[in-house]
Amino acid sequence: MQRLILAALLIALFTLPFTFASSVTIATLIFAKALAVLGIFVLLQAGQVSFGHGMFFAAGAYAAAYFGVVWRAPDLLVLTVAVIAISGVSGLIIGLFVSRYRLIFFSMLNLAFSMVLFALLEKLFHYTGGTDGMRIRRPSLMGYTFSRSDFDMAMFYYALILMVLCTGLVWLYLRSPLGQALKAVKVNETRLEYIGLSANHTLLVAYVFSAVLAGLGGLAFGLVQGLATPDLTFWTRSGEFVFIAVLGGIGSVFGVFAGTAVYEIVRFYAAALLDDSWQLILGITLIAVILTVPSGLIGLPARLRAAFGGARTNGKDKA
Amino acid sequence: MTTTLALIALLDGISYASLLFLVAVGLTLIFGVLGVLNVAHGSLYAIGAYMAATLGGWLTAQGYNPWLTFPALMAAAILTGVVVGGLMERFLLRQIYEKDPTLQLLITFAVFMVLENVQRMVWGVQPYFMSEPLRALGNIELLGIRYTAYQIVFLPVMAILTMVGLRYFLRHTLAGAKIVAVTEDREAATSIGIDARKVYFVTFVIGACLAAMGGALATPTTSVLPGMGANMIVLSFAVAATAGLGNIEGALLAALLIGVARSFAVYIMPETEVLMPYLIMVLILLWRPMGLFGAVQARKI
DSSP states (O other): HHHHHHHHHHHHHHHHHHOOOGGGHHHHHHHHHHHHHHHHHHHHHOOOOOSOOOOHHHHHHHHHHHHHHHSOOBBBBHHHHOOOHHHHHHHHHHHHHHHHOOOHHHHHHHHHHHHHHHHHHHOOOOOOGGGGEEEOOOETTTTOOOHHHHHHHHHHHHHHHHHHHHHHHHHHHHHHHHHHHHHHHHHHHHHHHHHOOOOHHHHHHHHHHHHHHHHHHHHHHHHHHHHHHHHHHSSHHHHHHHHHHHHHHOOOHHHHHHHHHHHHHHHHHHHEEEEEEEEHHHHHHHHHHHOOOTHHHHHHHHHHHHHHEEEHHSOOOOO | OOHHHHHHHHHHHHEEEEEEEHHHHHHHHHHHOOOOOTTTTHHHHHHHHHHHHHHHHHHHHTTOOOGGGHHHHHHHHHHHHIIIIHHHHHTTTTTTTTTTHHHHHHHHHHHHHHHHHHHHHHHHHHHHOOHHHHHHOEEEETTTTTEEEEIIIIHHHHHHHHHHHHHHHHHHHHHHHHHHHHHHOOHHHHHHHOOHHHHHHHHHHHHHHHHHHHHHHHHHHHSSSSTTTHHHHHHHHHHHHOTTTTTHHHHHHHHHHHHHHHHHHHOOOGGGGHHHHHHHHHHHHHHSSSOOSOOOOOOOO
């Protein structure tokens, strides 16, 4: 049953340009953001919240901008590999430091690092273009150069494939021994250490993984926008990722996609009306979700069933 | 770098550190007692600043004596701390003390988002100025340098008074003793008849007032802008973490260290100004993971 739903969902997504052609760009942005949210989701498995993953998001976008300056029309696949390497290495460097901490320190140190990057991107305008940011050139793909409309379509499939692959990877990762160990970081670190696994290393692996996910998200996001700006690493951006992850629910990888889609669609249609009070609404919703539906959107059907059907269903640990 | 310039940098640093200390000590006090890191602390700082600018600006526009802006600064800080801080504790934090620390963090982060937005709705995005207190106190000369008395006398005196007052309050008054008792062992304190809920409330309001006071006192020296709250929360966290979260006396030293280092960076390498506080924090945390004066404890933070 679940496989059927999954297959139907995938078919619907891959045929989206033919069924709802107008939604291609917003769908691409949803996939790009979902990648970053996936990164937050991985860390949430260990009970850790990063308020600073915008920094890897920005790193992905700025990397694309720099390669565009150096190579004119870089190849999309080369760009992807480069961004994986860059965000992975920066994730490793920062991770070596932050993985020694948990909870408050973990969150706030991430926030601090992302604020530093934000300030640097704004200040060093000779290299980064300051607040205006940098233009990202359209990449080529194996020698093929895209026209404007081709590119939108190519980006849609690029982001979609990337997201599907990454979601699959995260799913496999969380089922692997390493992923199980990650969940143990949240539950009981001492026991984890007793069976001979280092909690810090387990978290570090997850951190590097999540940094790469956020970097790839930033790359796809930047390519679609054609622009890399410092606000990609502003705290509101990182806060948004956390918000979506919590909204979607931390029990299942599919919650990430559901959360991002709901969030972006609401934002897309409501932003024009509510631009001034957008954060206000986000904040209040976040509080309401945490206090009333801690399992998030993905846990909502199970909760409703439990509430109305009387039968207790186990909605957690489906990932 | 000449001696004069070094001295100016030092004075800048001291005046900045005084403000930083006021905000950071509020953050660290709340954490020490309630065990909650209040991310919305930066918003209280910003709202305090906006309130002070509004109140002070109104007084000046009405043609009152500029000296009256001093009580206005205090009034703005206390008003903000009691109203915003009080409401926040009473209606939100009280519900989450038993919850997962991750959720507590998320809730205060959500409050931060809300308050940042409310600020923008109430005060808009244009900068506010209120320099009356600065001018009222005039300049003083120190080793051949003319500096505003407000920044180099008033602010440090306020910081030291706060520090001494807080120490006295916690160690030599009944209310303070209750706070210390609840911090040490909540259950034991409750069993001898201390109302832990009230202690939490009072502590949170005091902490909130300190943040708002930092903001209000900063108003004469800087323009009040959106975004100042976000910067302040990470900065004051850097100070509190460097000192060791929950450590009040250490916060003064850490604030001085970070404030002075930052102002020297402004004069020597302006690009590194924003990096300086974090660089210090990272270096100190690498050396002592729980901060300068933090006690080693079973992993809680």
